[in-house]
Structure formats: structure tokens, C-alpha cells
Amino acid sequence: MKILVVDDEADVQPLFLQRFRREIREHEFEFDFALSGEDALNYLHDKHSEVVLILSDINMPGMSGLELLSRIRHEYDEPPPMVMMITAYGDEENHRQAMERGANDFLTKPLDFSLLKEKLKTLSI
Amino acid sequence: MDFFYFLAAFLIIRRLNKSLKFSILYPKWRTMLSTATWMIIVGYFAAFALEDIYQDLVGSAILFGLVYYGAKEQDFAAQRSYLVNNIPLAIAGVINFLFGLLFAGFYDKYEQYFGWGTLIAFAWIFGKWATSKKQEEELRISTERRAELESLVQERTIELQKQKDELQETLQELKTTQAQLIQSEKMASLGELTAGIAHEIQNPLNFVNNFSEVTAELIEEMEEELNKGDKEEAIAIAADIKQNLEKIMHHGKRADGIVKGMLQHSRASSNIKEPTDINKLADEYLRLAYHGLRAKDKSFNAELITHFTEGLPQANLVPQDVGRVLLNLFNNAFYAVKEKQKSADTEFKPAVEVTTLAKGKSLEIIVKDNGTGIPDDIKEKILQPFFTTKPTGEGTGLGLSLSYDIVVKAHSGKIDVKSKPGEGSEFKISLPI
Numbered sequence: 032m033k034i035l036v037v038d039d040e041a042d043v044q045p046l047f048l049q050r051f052r053r054e055i056r057e058h059e060f061e062f063d064f065a066l067s068g069e070d071a072l073n074y075l076h077d078k079h080s081e082v083v084l085i086l087s088d089i090n091m092p093g094m095s096g097l098e099l100l101s102r103i104r105h106e107y108d109e110p111p112p113m114v115m116m117i118t119a120y121g122d123e124e125n126h127r128q129a130m131e132r133g134a135n136d137f138l139t140k141p142l143d144f145s146l147l148k149e150k151l152k153t154l155s156i
Numbered sequence: 157m158d159f160f161y162f163l164a165a166f167l168i169i170r171r172l173n174k175s176l177k178f179s180i181l182y183p184k185w186r187t188m189l190s191t192a193t194w195m196i197i198v199g200y201f202a203a204f205a206l207e208d209i210y211q212d213l214v215g216s217a218i219l220f221g222l223v224y225y226g227a228k229e230q231d232f233a234a235q236r237s238y239l240v241n242n243i244p245l246a247i248a249g250v251i252n253f254l255f256g257l258l259f260a261g262f263y264d265k266y267e268q269y270f271g272w273g274t275l276i277a278f279a280w281i282f283g284k285w286a287t288s289k290k291q292e293e294e295l296r297i298s299t300e301r302r303a304e305l306e307s308l309v310q311e312r313t314i315e316l317q318k319q320k321d322e323l324q325e326t327l328q329e330l331k332t333t334q335a336q337l338i339q340s341e342k343m344a345s346l347g348e349l350t351a352g353i354a355h356e357i358q359n360p361l362n363f364v365n366n367f368s369e370v371t372a373e374l375i376e377e378m379e380e381e382l383n384k385g386d387k388e389e390a391i392a393i394a395a396d397i398k399q400n401l402e403k404i405m406h407h408g409k410r411a412d413g414i415v416k417g418m419l420q421h422s423r424a425s426s427n428i429k430e431p432t433d434i435n436k437l438a439d440e441y442l443r444l445a446y447h448g449l450r451a452k453d454k455s456f457n458a459e460l461i462t463h464f465t466e467g468l469p470q471a472n473l474v475p476q477d478v479g480r481v482l483l484n485l486f487n488n489a490f491y492a493v494k495e496k497q498k499s500a501d502t503e504f505k506p507a508v509e510v511t512t513l514a515k516g517k518s519l520e521i522i523v524k525d526n527g528t529g530i531p532d533d534i535k536e537k538i539l540q541p542f543f544t545t546k547p548t549g550e551g552t553g554l555g556l557s558l559s560y561d562i563v564v565k566a567h568s569g570k571i572d573v574k575s576k577p578g579e580g581s582e583f584k585i586s587l588p589i
Contacts, residue, residue: 042363042403049370049396052377090355090450095457119358124455141362144369 033061037071037087037099050144060151068094072102079107084154089118089125097128104133113154117142160278161215161249162200164242168222169193172232181231209256216249241284245277341554345483352448356414360407371400417479431470432478434519438510439464441479445486458493458506465513471587477562478587484555485523485583491546492527492581517589518569524582530575538573563587
């Protein structure tokens with residue numbers, strides 16, 4: 032299962048790779064990264080059929096995660112990828128907007144990786 | 157005619173008596189004056205025994221004696237002019253006597269005219285006296301008037317002094333209030349920053365926590381690998397661990413720097429200039445301003461464009477002061493794009509751009525936005541204290557005026573403003589290296 036992580040902080044990349052070390056080694060998951068909403072759209076433009084799940088930060092300079100979500104829902108219907116939003120501001124307004132725009136789930140920072148792992152495992156089954 | 161000399165002498169005594177009546181000199185002169193009165197009366201009647209012309213001589217002699225004595229006496233100084241008025245009469249008496257004695261025929265023939273002369277000399281005393289009395293009265297009035305004016309002037313002077321003191325006090329109060337305002341402006345901007353700072357600290361802290369956790373897991377895995385005898389994998393994991401520890405350190409320092417910056421911002425300015433990397437300073441405050449605003453209005457989003465020229469020389473400046481200037485410019489820029497977003501169509505992309513560059517002997521920091529711009533009619537006023545276009549309670553109106561003080565007065569720099577209403581603004585700070 033291919034997962035695209037969108038976050039402007041480059042250091043989330045080693046974090047994901049290490050957290051999912053075992054799963055990556057056993058080819059349960061494969062991770063790719065984008066540093067901005069624009070990056071993510073470019074990536075999807077080429078490989079949208081491969082990506083099953085997108086994990087995106089909301090608060091990024093330039094295109095925000097919510098905007099990216101709207102664009103994905105607008106442009107990539109077939110097959111619709113799963114989108115989970117992640118934010119440091121775990122408030123009602125962001126949650127409501129994310130759900131309204133068609134997010135599948137909503138996570139708050141700091142990320143609880145074991146919870147995320149659980150969610151991913153239920154998805155992959 | 158001798159009657160007039162005695163009358164004049166009598167009146168002199170009366171006058172002296174009257175003038176002394178209420179003074180402390182009165183007891184000294186009382187007896188002598190009343191004696192003199194009686195002596196004149198007695199003298200008058202006694203003179204009847206003499207011939208006419210000798211009566212004149214006695215009368216004028218008495219008069220001369222009185223005038224001479226009175227004019228010499230210090231105690232009667234105030235009456236001197238009145239006394240002197242009697243001299244013509246005394247002289248007339250002497251003339252009468254001389255003519256009567258030497259030219260008896262002529263004198264007898266024109267006695268009437270001599271009589272007139274005496275009468276005129278007598279009248280002269282009072283005519284002259286009345287005039288001088290009038291002059292005295294005028295003098296008294298003008299003296300009174302002067303005293304009145306003087307007291308008025310004094311009154312006014314006291315009043316003015318009081319007003320001056322009050323104004324000085326008010327000025328002092330204003331100065332104190334201004335200092336308080338500057339401090340509260342600082343605190344207000346810190347308040348705006350709090351959310352940004354919280355976000356900025358939360359991020360590195362998350363990394364510290366996440367990397368620590370994952371490193372603990374990695375160590376367990378490494379143990380497992382070692383037990384299994386997979387040395388190669390264990391070494392790979394060790395490399396990851398090393399890298400993670402570096403990341404933990406990096407993010408710990410990041411949080412540390414933010415807290416230090418915040419403390420520096422809240423502290424009263426130390427005014428100590430130190431070599432500063434303006435790229436780092438601009439970046440730090442740009443993020444703080446952005447996240448501060450984002451924390452208040454979560455739907456707000458803007459593109460942050462930075463053109464930091466690498467390898468710029470360090471500028472000698474007071475970091476927290478110039479930081480406040482930048483914070484202020486960023487806040488204004490974000491406010492302007494946010495305002496424009498309210499009215500613009502959905503195509504509008506809010507953007508705030510920061511550029512640093514070296515130009516001649518100064519460094520320039522340019523903050524540009526594509527917001528509402530500044531209308532021409534208020535462009536002149538934006539640097540004035542207390543001028544703000546924000547709703548009451550949202551802006552102190554001190555931001556740009558304090559920025560001006562910091563850049564121009566404290567750092568000998570320059571602030572240039574370019575703006576097109578509806579298209580955006582550009583603030584350029586030039587600081588000498």
C-alpha cells in the first residue's frame with residue numbers, strides 16, 4: 032500500500048521511515064513524501080493511480096492542506112484515494128472543514144503512531 | 157491792611173496744627189503751636205498801638221519768621237510749599253512799610269493800590285495752594301493706579317506660574333504615559349505572538365518526543381538483531397539512532413532559540429547593538445507573525461515567499477528592537493492581505509514576500525504584500541503615533557511610529573514606503589552595516 036505524506040517539515044520523513052521500519056521491510060507499506068500542497072499535486076499528477084492513502088498536514092505555507100484536499104476530491108475521482116488530515120490546531124473549525132471537504136479521517140499533532148498504525152492496518156485488510 | 161499778615165500767620169499755625177494732628181509728632185509741637193496762636197492774636201491787638209506802616213512791618217516780620225522757621229524745620233517738610241506761598245505777602249508788607257516810611261506822600265496818594273497788592277499777595281497763597289493740592293491729588297491717584305496695576309501684574313504672574321507648573325506636571329505625566337504605552341504596545345504584540353510562539357515551540361517539541369520514542373524502539377530492535385546475530389542490520393539501526401539523536405538536539409535547540417527570542421522581545425530593550433544575521437531574524441519573525449495570525453484565524457492562509465541573499469555581512473543592531481519592527485511590518489502585511497481577501501474573488505492568492513540584500517554600505521530588508529495598499533490621503537500619516545486604520549481595540553497606532561523611531565533614530569537607517577491602493581504595499585528598511 033502506497034502512502035503519500037505531505038508536510039512542510041522535512042524531518043517527518045525519517046520519522047515515518049523509522050516508525051514503519053518493520054512494515055516497510057515487510058512491504059506492507061511504501062512511503063513517499065511531498066513538502067507542499069503544490070508538490071503533492073505534481074506527484075499525484077504522475078502517480079495518482081499508485082497512491083492509496085494521503086496523509087496531509089493542514090498548516091503549510093502556500094497551498095494549505097484543506098485546499099489540497101479540495102483539489103484532490105475535485106480532480107481525482109477514480110479511484111478516490113483515502114485522505115487523512117493532520118493538524119497542530121486540533122480545533123472544531125478545522126475538523127468541520129476537513130470533513131466537509133471529504134476527508135476520511137482527522138488526526139492531531141503530536142501524532143500517535145501506534146494509533147495511526149492501527150488505523151492503517153484496518154485499512155489494508 | 158495788617159490784618160492779612162496776622163491772618164496768614166494764624167492760618168499757617170492752623171495748617172501746621174492740622175497736618176500734625178494725627179502724627180506721633182503732635183505732642184512735641186502741640187504746646188508750642190497753641191502758644192504761637194495766642195501770641196499772634198495778642199500781637200495783632202497789641203499792634204493797634206502802632207502806626208499803620210509799622211503794623212505792616214510787624215505783621216510781615218512775624219510772617220517771615222514763621223516761614224523761615226517752618227521751612228527749616230524737618231517736621232513740617234510736607235507743608236514747605238504752603239509756607240513758601242506766604243513769602244510774596246511778607247514781601248508786600250515790607251514794600252508797604254518802606255514806601256510808607258520813605259515816600260509818605262506817594263504812599264498816601266496810592267494807598268489803595270498798595271492795599272490791592274497786599275490782597276493779591278494774600279489771595280496768591282490760597283490760589284497756589286489749591287493748584288498744588290490738585291496736583292497732589294492727581295499724583296495720589298496715579299500712584300494708587302500704579303499700585304493697582306502692580307498688584308494686578310503680580311496676580312497674573314502668580315496665575316501664569318501656576319499654569320506653567322500645571323503644564324509641566326501634565327508633560328511629566330504624558331511622558332510617563334508614553335513610556336507605559338510603549339511597554340504595553342510591546343506586550344500587546346507579544347500577546348499576538350503567543351499563539352505563534354506556542355505553535356513554533358510545539359513543532360520542535362513534537363519532533364523531540366517522536367524521535368525519542370522511535371529511538372527507544374530502535375534500540376529494542378537493535379538488541380533483537382544483535383541477539384539474532386545480524387550485525388549488519390544492527391549497525392544500520394545504530395546509524396539511524398545517531399541521526400535521530402542529532403535531530404533531537406536540533407529541535408531542542410530550535411525550541412530553545414524561540415523561547416530566548418520571546419524573552420528578549422518582552423524584556424525592556426537593552427539597547428545593546430550586536431552583530432546579527434538579518435536573514436535569521438527576518439525568518440524567525442515572519443514565522444511568528446504568520447502562526448500568530450493563523451492561531452487567531454484558522455481559515456487564513458498566505459503564501460510566504462522569501463528571497464534571502466546568502467552570505468550577507470552581519471548588521472550591527474539591537475535584535476529585539478529590529479525584530480519588533482519586522483514583526484510589525486509582517487503583521488501589517490498579513491492584515492492587509494487578509495482585508496483584501498474579504499472583498500476579493502476566490503482567485504486572489506494572498507502573498508507576503510521578504511527580500512534581503514546588500515546595497516552599497518547598507519543592508520535592505522523589503523517586506524512586500526499584495527494586500528489592500530495604502531490610500532494616498534493617509535500615506536503621510538501612517539508613521540504618526542496613534543494613527544491606525546484598524547477597528548478600535550485592534551491596533552494601538554504605535555507600531556509604525558515606534559518602528560520609525562527604532563530604524564531612523566536608533567539605527568540611523570531609513571524606512572521607505574511604496575504602495576498602490578488595491579494592489580499592495582512595500583516597506584523597505586535600510587540599515588547601515
